[in-house]
Every structure is written in C-alpha cells, then in structure tokens.
Amino acid sequence: MDKKIRIGIIGCGGIANGKHMPSLAKLKNVEMVAFCDIVLERAEEAAKKYGTEDAKVYVDYKELLKDNTIDVIHVCTPNKSHAPISIAALESGKHVMCEKPMAKTAADARAMLEAAKRTGKKLTIGYQNRQRKEIRHLKTLCDDGVLGKIYFGKAHAIRRRAVPTWGVFMNEEEQGGGPLIDIGTHALDLTLWMMNNYEVESVTGNCHYELGKRPNSANAWGPWNPDEYTVEDSAFGFIKMKNGATIILESSWAINLVDSREATCTLAGTEAGADFFDGMRINGEEYSKLYVKKIDMNTAGVDFYEGVSGDDASLLDMAQWIDAVVNDKDPTVLPEQALVVSEILEAIYTSYKTGKTVYFD
Numbered sequence: 225m226d227k228k229i230r231i232g233i234i235g236c237g238g239i240a241n242g243k244h245m246p247s248l249a250k251l252k253n254v255e256m257v258a259f260c261d262i263v264l265e266r267a268e269e270a271a272k273k274y275g276t277e278d279a280k281v282y283v284d285y286k287e288l289l290k291d292n293t294i295d296v297i298h299v300c301t302p303n304k305s306h307a308p309i310s311i312a313a314l315e316s317g318k319h320v321m322c323e324k325p326m327a328k329t330a331a332d333a334r335a336m337l338e339a340a341k342r343t344g345k346k347l348t349i350g351y352q353n354r355q356r357k358e359i360r361h362l363k364t365l366c367d368d369g370v371l372g373k374i375y376f377g378k379a380h381a382i383r384r385r386a387v388p389t390w391g392v393f394m395n396e397e398e399q400g401g402g403p404l405i406d407i408g409t410h411a412l413d414l415t416l417w418m419m420n421n422y423e424v425e426s427v428t429g430n431c432h433y434e435l436g437k438r439p440n441s442a443n444a445w446g447p448w449n450p451d452e453y454t455v456e457d458s459a460f461g462f463i464k465m466k467n468g469a470t471i472i473l474e475s476s477w478a479i480n481l482v483d484s485r486e487a488t489c490t491l492a493g494t495e496a497g498a499d500f501f502d503g504m505r506i507n508g509e510e511y512s513k514l515y516v517k518k519i520d521m522n523t524a525g526v527d528f529y530e531g532v533s534g535d536d537a538s539l540l541d542m543a544q545w546i547d548a549v550v551n552d553k554d555p556t557v558l559p560e561q562a563l564v565v566s567e568i569l570e571a572i573y574t575s576y577k578t579g580k581t582v583y584f585d
C-alpha cells in the first residue's frame with residue numbers, strides 16, 4: 225500500500241472544521257495524525273472526529289513540529305500567527321498550506337516566501353475559490369486569449385450585513401483588518417489570477433469605520449459588540465498595474481448596498497468581457513453587433529485529481545495541494561502570487577492612514 229501523507233493541523237477552530245479537516249478526511253491518500261490548539265478541548269475533539277487512532281494532541285505548536293514523521297502542516301490560526309507558525313513548520317522540514325490571507329503584514333508574507341525558498345519545502349495559501357467550476361472555466365478562457373488583453377478588473381467582496389462575530393475576526397491586532405483582509409483577499413486573488421498580472425505600479429485606498437460602532441445592528445450572524453469591533457466595515461482600492469491595467473477592489477462586511485457580491489470579479493479585455501451578474505456571462509462585439517453570452521455551468525463534472533470529482537471547491541483545493549506534494553509539482557496557488565495580494569491589501573490600509581498613494585518599486 226502506498227504511503228499516506230501524514231498531516232498535522234495547527235488551529236482547530238472554525239476554518240479548520242469548516243474547510244480543511246472535512247475535505248482532507250475525504251482524501252484516501254492522507255491521514256491526520258496531529259492536532260494543535262491553544263484550547264486543548266478543541267484539539268481533542270478534532271482528533272476524535274478526524275484523526276487516526278493514535279493521533280496526538282498539543283497546545284504548543286512547537287511541540288507538534290518536533291514530530292519528524294509529519295509531512296504536511298495546515299495552519300488554520302488567526303492572521304497574526306500565520307507567519308511564525310508557517311516559517312517554523314517549513315524549517316522543521318514540512319510542507320505548509322496556510323489559510324488565507326498569507327499573513328497579517330506584507331513583511332511577514334515575504335518572510336514566509338523566503339523560508340519556503342530557503343528550505344525547499346512547498347508553501348501554498350488557502351484560496352479555494354480558484355477551484356469553483358465557473359472560476360476554472362473563466363480562467364481557461366482568459367488563458368486561451370478569448371478576452372484578449374485584460375486591461376480592467378473589478379474585485380467584488382461586498383456583504384450588505386454579514387459581520388463574522390465569532391473568534392477574533394473583529395480584532396484588528398489579531399487579524400490586521402476587517403473585510404478587506406478577510407474577503408477582499410479572495411476577490412483580489414481571483415482578479416490578479418485571471419489577468420495573470422502581478423506587476424503593481426501604485427495603490428490608492430480608503431477605509432470606512434461608519435457602521436461598526438452601532439449597537440443592536442441587523443446582521444446575518446446576530447448583532448456584533450461595538451466595543452469589540454476595531455476593524456473597518458468597508459474598504460476600497462484603486463490599483464494601477466505596470467502595464468497600464470486598472471483594478472478596483474471593493475469590500476465590506478456592512479454597507480448600505482442591496483446587491484451583495486462576494487469572491488467574484490468583473491473583467492474587460494480587448495476582445496471580450498466577463499462577469500457573474502447573472503450566472504457567468506461573456507460579452508463582446510461580433511459582426512458589428514453586441515452580444516451577451518450566458519455560460520451553462522450545469523453540465524457534468526470532470527475528474528481533476530485521482531478519485532476526486534464534482535464541484536466542492538474546498539475538496540478540489542485540498543486534492544490539488546496533496547497531489548502537488550505527492551508528485552513534487554507546483555500547487556495552484558503559488559506563494560509569490562499570494563505575496564502580491566498581501567502587498568496590495570497592506571498598501572490600501574497604508575494609503576488610507578497616510579492619505580497618499582503607495583508606489584511600488
């Protein structure tokens with residue numbers, strides 16, 4: 225029997241239980257053998273539900289990393305600790321999937337990339353939206369030149385009222401920000417990836433702290449505590465790329481806009497454009513007439529990795545990652561790409577604080 229990839233989970237909270245562990249549990253060539261959380265009971269519960277019979281539990285991730293039989297670490301902790309844990313894991317000889325965003329700061333993200341290069345271990349970031357069937361299809365169209373030169377993109381991450389009230393999401397010190405770094409990061413990743421453009425010239429941004437201090441607010445997950453809400457409730461960025469392309473990023477957890485749109489992008493190229501306003505649509509000009517083409521995404525699924533098919537983006541994301549580890553190839557999300565996302569997000573916050581445009585080298 226082929227050797228199974230042995231995985232350690234660091235951080236056994238919401239994102240680990242909602243995405244990482246249930247998806248990994250469906251892969252036949254992996255086993256979760258170690259679980260760490262600062263709350264021992266959470267690690268024990270995760271081990272009981274997803275672990276091997278002899279799975280170990282820890283409250284100190286440094287103790288877990290001493291186990292040289294572990295191949296891969298999944299970092300599912302608050303943003304502030306992404307870098308120190310990921311770097312320590314890489315230096316202990318393990319491959320790392322870190323939850324998004326790459327890190328709280330761009331400097332931390334750069335340090336993670338340098339550690340991956342220094343150790344020769346694989347590092348990827350959890351941008352699972354790249355695996356959605358409509359996103360994969362649009363990426364194929366972009367790569368095949370159907371849209372031509374893509375010179376404008378809009379990254380959408382708008383929630384009307386959906387503030388995550390659990391964990392440390394509203395804590396600026398732990399997370400580095402609010403909707404921009406939480407969900408704006410997904411939309412920006414998709415937009416840059418579709419455009420295949422990571423050369424940034426400048427970033428101008430603005431943040432708003434208008435609704436977070438209001439008590440008893442309507443919210444998908446119940447009213448938030450204004451005293452704990454220390455992050456922005458919306459943020460916006462204007463990004464100019466070195467080749468002249470323009471990207472606009474919009475993000476919010478709470479804003480008075482009816483039309484919510486999350487983890488999607490709008491693209492305009494020289495030959496056609498694309499959006500997700502009514503399913504996936506391609507628009508263009510043909511024989512002196514304008515057209516809008518709606519793509520039917522309900523056809524049968526395709527096997528992308530051995531034993532894995534269907535439309536579960538998180539499962540496909542875990543499958544491609546383990547496939548990259550097993551077969552020594554690049555994962556879908558490269559750390560170099562994720563670093564640029566973090567650099568842009570930080571530049572938007574910096575631009576807001578200074579009132580100035582941030583210029584990249």
